[in-house]
Amino acid sequence: MAKIAVLGYGTVGSGVVEVLERNADSIKNRAGEPVEVKYVLDLRDFPGDPIQEKITHDFNDILNDPEVDVVVEVMGGTGAAYTFTKSALEAGKSVCTSNKALVAAHGAELMALAREKNINYMFEASVGGGIPVIRPINESLTADKILQITGIMNGTTNYILTKMRREGTHYEETLKEAQALGYAERDPSADVDGWDACRKIAILTSLAQGGTVDFNDIQTEGISDITYVDFKYANKLGVTIKLLATSKVVNDKVYAYTAPFMLESDHPLYNVNGVLNGIYVNGNMVGDTMFFGPGAGKLPTASAVCGDIVEAVKNKDHNVIVVWEDKKVELGDNKDLAFKYFVRVKDEEGEAKKVRDAFGLDVQPIRVQDVEGEFAFVTEEMAESDFVIKSKLVDLIKSIRFDDTAMVE
């Protein structure tokens, strides 16, 4: 019998308790022994709820109980969650988490500690919700050099963009609707400004490259500037707009960014809609692979946490090697990268000539119904540094990059 403690009885924490109960028989089979929740740490009480008898308000109850093999940290944040995780690992208890902020901030340190203690710090749920992606990168694609990871890794923004595209709605109203449905937080900044996706690509890139990518180094743009007008153009062009988080190796340098992109209809992530996530991974031997599924939600996320619990129980005195050193991965300057750009400019006298002069091509102006005073065009692929210079020569309203990821058939 493996005994576990759950830190935080919020959405994911209660999901973990539910999954362990509902699938108790098959989990026992997979883990090799029954898995039982002994404690739930929460500041609150839950009178009348059967969980109440397991509630403790004191982390020391858990820390000092030698029966507890695995601690599940689903509190979030980098404060108490960090202290508790460290103490648990130091006490020889494996820790499983969905806390991407903590993994992105202290992953290398916590994994080194787990290794020293011959136990495990596992975080499958921190990226891609229920989609297995951490373990495939860490334990399957290990003979490959990972050259690119590109994903739709944030369900909130994908829900908003999908709805804006399908229904022609405005950003603000769509966000409000997402908040009303519980798909977006009251303070939506972490999602819509791209910080959540940024942390996730930092985690995946650290795993893929074996060093630590500081998420603060990653160029991060959100979706709050995307408007229904952009989608009018996108629809006319037969493309969609998605918030992508990407890292890629170009000339042995690692580049990373999070930003909205235009995707053509044959893009492997084009049809990843609603709260679904999709993560494309390219290895130098395997080529193109993709992982798809529910990027958030109580039970999918709890499924990933509980999969980690099963692994932690199976590997009680065995550290599952994760190559993620404390050594910093220096990122390249994204200005070196090249993209195709969608560009909106003011429709003023001589503007077409300005565009021609700047971009040196016979631009086809794109116009959409009910949008006056502007037109748009699409550039050839060009270096970002070059685009920055040339875009100053026209009356720029806005630009959106294209992503050209493609899967070889």
Place this chain on the structure above:
Amino acid sequence: MAKIAVLGYGTVGSGVVEVLERNADSIKNRAGEPVEVKYVLDLRDFPGDPIQEKITHDFNDILNDPEVDVVVEVMGGTGAAYTFTKSALEAGKSVCTSNKALVAAHGAELMALAREKNINYMFEASVGGGIPVIRPINESLTADKILQITGIMNGTTNYILTKMRREGTHYEETLKEAQALGYAERDPSADVDGWDACRKIAILTSLAQGGTVDFNDIQTEGISDITYVDFKYANKLGVTIKLLATSKVVNDKVYAYTAPFMLESDHPLYNVNGVLNGIYVNGNMVGDTMFFGPGAGKLPTASAVCGDIVEAVKNKDHNVIVVWEDKKVELGDNKDLAFKYFVRVKDEEGEAKKVRDAFGLDVQPIRVQDVEGEFAFVTEEMAESDFVIKSKLVDLIKSIRFDDTAMVE
């Protein structure tokens, strides 16, 4: 330094040697030590090729060399491959393989032996080529009860069907072209008759259900009856035709089959074209997930084998638990299942009435250009047992089932 031996220097075997050489530095990093090929077992000699110095014709050289930690079985078949695998495991050497025939036939026994010896029998490359799918089922989705697995798991047939659809070609000429390009074997039966996909779904279902599915029990239909006329109808209906291998749990019973299916355009596998494979997995907690990538090919398959080699080296004296018992999984009778059917009938006097009488619906006859003497229709969803009876009341030319797998957004 981990030393390995490769059994068979064919396409996959030479790919394994290539991957281990080209990615030697990163593989060393992942495995924790360098991985070196010490022997290659092959009946042939390769004079002038650097591999020649590692060639042996005698398996005993490998078996009796205590330096060899991991044996890579990429010979294929269930004869010598079985004997060698068993001897290697008995001698305490882990075995990694791409041999689906052997895994499907003797998986449970070989895994039990590996467990007894505290080593590993690994077979990620046996299903889905380079796509990580075995490990995600076996080590990630372990807190879920797997309710459905549906995949395009055979690149040869998918290449043929994709080409027939896009170019309106006939089956026989497309097969010949695939053979000329090396995408199909000279004797294509294992692929086109569905046996390859059948073994793969047997393996995945055994892993998911924890017992042994006998591939001989799986209803298996191939693609050799699919004609360009079927694709004319499919194009008119906006659907495609794919060879699917499926297992699903319905009322606590496991059902499995391999057969061509019609897929509507929102089906998660609709856009899996050419030699790509795609595998949809539904768990009772995680919901819908999907895995996508190159289903075959020298380097992708070798990537999967080498990923297993890294795991085997990381786990030299540690059995990675796989729940796949020798106990047989009894499959349900597929006649219990329900499908929507595409049906072609002879266009004879009174046929429309026969169809109405049999299927009790106001059938809309579907006709396509240049196809005389017949029409088609699509039924409502109905039990297979029911369809078998009713289809005898009409002048049936052919029927193809629809698959209704959908991903919840």
